[in-house]
Amino acid sequence: MSLQSASPSSLALRLKTETAPLHEKLDKLVMSLKPFDNRENYGRFVAAQYLFQRDIEPLYDDSAYAALIPDLATRPRLAAAQADLRDLGQAVPEAAEAPQGQGMALPEGLGWLYVSEGSKLGAAFLLKEAGQRLGLDENFGARNLAAPSDGRGAAWKRFVQALDGSGLSAGEQDRVVAGAGAAFERFAVLLARSYDLKGEPSLA
């Protein structure tokens, strides 16, 4: 059963369709880095997750987003990623620049939030792997992959409803999709840095 509960013309569906190729490449990139082979490799994934969550942290404090997404305050994962790094005995990574979300306009920022929220769906698989192969769980080391308190499906459904009820113009919706594309690219760059890959990869 698909968790997509949007109507055919919805912004959420457009995001899913138009960013699907980026998602597929990012998913392949993550798996190629073998994050579940050992805790060191996994810790590098968590470091990238931490920096990504740091990028979007400013959006959670912006009342314009909270007006659109009533349960926004329950959604950040920066603290979870930081606690995971502590569990793993790993230093908090140095950020190379200011958080990307600082001062970001709402349409683009919604695209970034879409990427973070959607990644909680795929995180079900990642959490299972982290448990089976590394002995981690939502209380130790894999907090950043935990399900929302009322379940991944319910939280996602509410987020999709907020996106689709946002009342954005066609032009603004284009900017949300562009923001989502930029967020996917950013996650790839953070992974590349965290795993010391040569060059900065592009998902294009």
Ligand code: HEM
């Ligand atoms: C190995 C890594 C990954 C795997 C295996 C994976 C897997 C999945 C799966 C199976 C879904 C669909 C869940 C469902 O509909 O029930 C999904 C959705 C999604 N994932 Fe991933 N994912 C991975 C990494 C990521 C990363 C790193 C991001 C972003 C930072 C991400 C962003 C998303 C988004 C935005 C969606 C929602 C798509 C939509 O329905 O609109 N994923 N992922």
